[in-house]
Amino acid sequence: MALVVQKFGGSSVASAERIRRVAERIVETKKQGHDVVVVCSAMGDTTDELLDLAGQVAPAPPPREMDMLLTSGERISNALVAMAIHALGAEARSFTGSQAGVITTGAHGNAKIIQVDPDRVRRALDDGEIVLVAGFQGVSQDSRDVTTLGRGGSDTTAVALAAALGADVCEIYTDVDGVFTADPRIVSDAQKLDRISYEEMLEMAACGSKVLMLRCVEYARRYHVPVHVRSSYTDTVGTTVFGSMADIPTDQAVLTGVAHDRSEAKVTVIGLPDEPGYAARVFRTVADAEVGIDMVVQNTGTGRTDITFTLPAADRARAVALLRERRAEIGFADVRHDDRVGKVSLIGAGMRDQPGVTATFCEALAEAGINLDLIATSQIRISVLVRDTDLDEAVRVLHRAFDLGGAEVAVVHGGTGR
Amino acid sequence: MALVVQKFGGSSVASAERIRRVAERIVETKKQGHDVVVVCSAMGDTTDELLDLAGQVAPAPPPREMDMLLTSGERISNALVAMAIHALGAEARSFTGSQAGVITTGAHGNAKIIQVDPDRVRRALDDGEIVLVAGFQGVSQDSRDVTTLGRGGSDTTAVALAAALGADVCEIYTDVDGVFTADPRIVSDAQKLDRISYEEMLEMAACGSKVLMLRCVEYARRYHVPVHVRSSYTDTVGTTVFGSMADIPTDQAVLTGVAHDRSEAKVTVIGLPDEPGYAARVFRTVADAEVGIDMVVQNTGTGRTDITFTLPAADRARAVALLRERRAEIGFADVRHDDRVGKVSLIGAGMRDQPGVTATFCEALAEAGINLDLIATSQIRISVLVRDTDLDEAVRVLHRAFDLGGAEVAVVHGGTGR
Numbered sequence: 095m096a097l098v099v100q101k102f103g104g105s106s107v108a109s110a111e112r113i114r115r116v117a118e119r120i121v122e123t124k125k126q127g128h129d130v131v132v133v134c135s136a137m138g139d140t141t142d143e144l145l146d147l148a149g150q151v152a153p154a155p156p157p158r159e160m161d162m163l164l165t166s167g168e169r170i171s172n173a174l175v176a177m178a179i180h181a182l183g184a185e186a187r188s189f190t191g192s193q194a195g196v197i198t199t200g201a202h203g204n205a206k207i208i209q210v211d212p213d214r215v216r217r218a219l220d221d222g223e224i225v226l227v228a229g230f231q232g233v234s235q236d237s238r239d240v241t242t243l244g245r246g247g248s249d250t251t252a253v254a255l256a257a258a259l260g261a262d263v264c265e266i267y268t269d270v271d272g273v274f275t276a277d278p279r280i281v282s283d284a285q286k287l288d289r290i291s292y293e294e295m296l297e298m299a300a301c302g303s304k305v306l307m308l309r310c311v312e313y314a315r316r317y318h319v320p321v322h323v324r325s326s327y328t329d330t331v332g333t334t335v336f337g338s339m340a341d342i343p344t345d346q347a348v349l350t351g352v353a354h355d356r357s358e359a360k361v362t363v364i365g366l367p368d369e370p371g372y373a374a375r376v377f378r379t380v381a382d383a384e385v386g387i388d389m390v391v392q393n394t395g396t397g398r399t400d401i402t403f404t405l406p407a408a409d410r411a412r413a414v415a416l417l418r419e420r421r422a423e424i425g426f427a428d429v430r431h432d433d434r435v436g437k438v439s440l441i442g443a444g445m446r447d448q449p450g451v452t453a454t455f456c457e458a459l460a461e462a463g464i465n466l467d468l469i470a471t472s473q474i475r476i477s478v479l480v481r482d483t484d485l486d487e488a489v490r491v492l493h494r495a496f497d498l499g500g501a502e503v504a505v506v507h508g509g510t511g512r
Numbered sequence: 513m514a515l516v517v518q519k520f521g522g523s524s525v526a527s528a529e530r531i532r533r534v535a536e537r538i539v540e541t542k543k544q545g546h547d548v549v550v551v552c553s554a555m556g557d558t559t560d561e562l563l564d565l566a567g568q569v570a571p572a573p574p575p576r577e578m579d580m581l582l583t584s585g586e587r588i589s590n591a592l593v594a595m596a597i598h599a600l601g602a603e604a605r606s607f608t609g610s611q612a613g614v615i616t617t618g619a620h621g622n623a624k625i626i627q628v629d630p631d632r633v634r635r636a637l638d639d640g641e642i643v644l645v646a647g648f649q650g651v652s653q654d655s656r657d658v659t660t661l662g663r664g665g666s667d668t669t670a671v672a673l674a675a676a677l678g679a680d681v682c683e684i685y686t687d688v689d690g691v692f693t694a695d696p697r698i699v700s701d702a703q704k705l706d707r708i709s710y711e712e713m714l715e716m717a718a719c720g721s722k723v724l725m726l727r728c729v730e731y732a733r734r735y736h737v738p739v740h741v742r743s744s745y746t747d748t749v750g751t752t753v754f755g756s757m758a759d760i761p762t763d764q765a766v767l768t769g770v771a772h773d774r775s776e777a778k779v780t781v782i783g784l785p786d787e788p789g790y791a792a793r794v795f796r797t798v799a800d801a802e803v804g805i806d807m808v809v810q811n812t813g814t815g816r817t818d819i820t821f822t823l824p825a826a827d828r829a830r831a832v833a834l835l836r837e838r839r840a841e842i843g844f845a846d847v848r849h850d851d852r853v854g855k856v857s858l859i860g861a862g863m864r865d866q867p868g869v870t871a872t873f874c875e876a877l878a879e880a881g882i883n884l885d886l887i888a889t890s891q892i893r894i895s896v897l898v899r900d901t902d903l904d905e906a907v908r909v910l911h912r913a914f915d916l917g918g919a920e921v922a923v924v925h926g927g928t929g930r
Binding site: 110113114144147148150151152153154155156158159160162163165166167169170172173174176177178180181186187188193238 | 528531532562565566568569570571572573574576577578580581583584585587588590591592594595596598599604605606611656
């Protein structure tokens with residue numbers, strides 16, 4: 095007998111019909127003799143509808159009230175799934191994040207889980223019940239106000255519960271069959287991975303893969319929770335995210351996949367004095383605009399230097415505005431930006447021990463006539479910035495260059511996972 | 513400076529536009545220098561939509577989960593109103609019933625408020641905030657599960673908060689201008705009452721008036737909370753519900769109004785032995801079916817007797833089924849029922865001291881050719897059961913017979929209040 099945590103996304107519970115299907119799957123797992131904890135996102139487009147309603151009522155709603163509003167969505171879906179389970183003859187009970195002991199920071203809209211007190215969930219499991227926990231939410235340790243966890247929060251809730259309860263596995267049910275060597279909508283022979291280490295999955299997430307959010311994978315890694323990413327439409331085995339890269343023997347370490355990211359923009363600060371402290375002023379200014387920086391390149395010249403960096407495209411205007419405001423103070427000549435960029439990344443533990451990877455990477459793109467703008471690397475990742483119109487082709491070129499494709503053509507189900 | 517509790521029903525917050533209007537009214541009250549606590553029902557038809565969704569997912573949803581589901585509605589509306597208030601430049605904070613300290617029994621779907629711990633609300637008021645509290649809900653004292661309070665629960669929440677906070681008034685904003693001498697949709701010259709005592713309002717509610725629910729008026733009476741029932745569409749002063757009938761001087765005691773009720777059915781148990789204990793068996797059986805009895809009439813014969821009583825029409829089938837099941841055990845000959853009945857009632861503190869009222873009552877109906885089926889009375893009320901098709905005319909006849917009409921024709925706004 096195992097303790098299984100299952101997470102179902104918004105499209106899996108988007109209608110009464112789908113809710114009943116999900117309930118059948120959950121009860122099936124329970125009948126196999128396991129303890130089952132389920133985390134559901136809000137139904138379908140509920141969260142977006144609530145956001146829209148809020149926008150009609152107020153231009154800049156207070157974050158605390160936004161969290162009170164949005165958490166209704168998960169409350170509704172989890173209560174409905176509990177009802178559907180009950181209709182199939184099994185016992186089920188739903189809890190809010192707060193009731194389930196999910197304690198968080200006070201950052202409304204992007205709270206981080208501090209800890210999970212699993213007692214109430216544990217007692218319900220001991221009573222033989224299937225437990226539903228509303229995803230995407232918790233309660234602030236300080237103010238005792240309800241908080242939401244940011245994008246992908248339901249996945250994080252599921253992994254955090256799995257960690258606190260010592261679950262044997264955390265199953266993330268989504269629209270895709272698992273983690274692929276590349277986005278199957280771009281690369282027709284992308285392969286589903288059987289397994290991927292935590293570090294490689296972290297890089298995939300950081301480099302644009304939307305299957306699992308970064309925070310969720312970090313949590314899984316910290317608490318050694320095996321995460322099984324699989325399809326909610328079929329019974330096919332998905333991808334298991336587990337284990338440290340360090341445990342992969344050298345001869346088995348491979349190149350895992352190609353990720354892409356369209357969400358960034360590029361900013362170049364021109365004519366900065368080439369002396370200590372000036373780069374720091376630029377980055378401090380961007381930080382003051384509450385914007386995170388990804389790739390950075392500084393090209394040294396004579397006396398003057400340019401700094402180029404990438405950041406979320408949605409934040410580009412705010413960051414550039416604040417830089418312009420402080421131009422005299424910081425001391426640069428001009429600032430330019432380019433939103434027409436995309437990032438493509440090759441990830442794999444095998445990169446550590448294969449010296450020619452960077453060369454093959456750059457040669458393949460050059461042969462395809464794709465210009466590299468910036469390069470950034472880690473032990474197991476190479477990322478480059480290219481023109482956004484070249485992005486899909488860059489993904490295909492790299493996937494081919496490193497032999498990541500398989501014989502089967504990937505099956506793509508409708509919609510995008512969350 | 514006063515402490516004002518304001519309650520807004522579902523139609524008052526049915527859209528973004530109406531929510532903004534309600535927010536303006538609330539902020540206006542705050543600007544007059546008062547502390548303001550607001551209780552909102554769920555938006556428009558939200559509760560019915562959630563009930564419908566539940567029905568699609570499961571035929572007999574567990575009451576605990578139904579409460580988890582339904583309470584989302586009030587959470588949404590109160591968070592949106594808080595946002596709208598904030599957009600007008602005032603501070604506002606929303607709480608669930610649980611967060612606001614509304615402690616209840618464990619009867620899911622029909623919980624009773626045991627007490628209200630107002631500390632968190634009080635602290636927010638002291639911080640200068642307008643406080644929103646989700647109506648219709650609380651938390652069970654024993655299980656710590658979320659509960660809903662039954663029909664009219666938002667009114668009860670508002671009155672209970674007013675009592676716990678020692679508020680100066682509890683304003684119930686609704687679709688009608690106040691409490692009328694009769695339903696203005698039936699009686700064109702029905703008058704709005706300026707004032708009505710708690711006992712008279714209790715009788716009005718018990719006899720079919722839907723303006724305020726019985727439990728809410730009982731709570732107001734117990735804690736001496738002045739309740740001001742008024743329109744959310746205009747600034748017109750409504751009806752104040754306050755004071756004990758005992759405090760009304762004899763010369764000022766009047767006949768207050770005519771109420772009507774279409775929601776009951778009549779059941780007659782025929783041929784019961786005319787000996788002690790048999791009537792009790794009938795009533796115990798109906799109680800076992802969890803059905804409440806209203807009017808009762810027993811006509812004695814020789815050795816055998818018939819008992820006629822009324823009960824909610826929605827429960828009639830269940831009660832009759834259980835009676836038939838136990839026919840031999842109880843000892844009656846037959847049981848019949850009639851769903852085509854209506855109850856009309858005359859209410860007024862003045863009845864105590866006006867000996868001819870019952871006579872005038874019966875004569876007026878007789879003159880109109882309306883047959884009386886059952887009669888039941890209290891110190892301040894006369895109720896009769898008539899054919900349902902005679903009900904509206906009976907209301908008009910009595911209203912005229914006791915001179916309750918005024919010169920102005922009553923204005924009827926759209927929709928029904930809750």
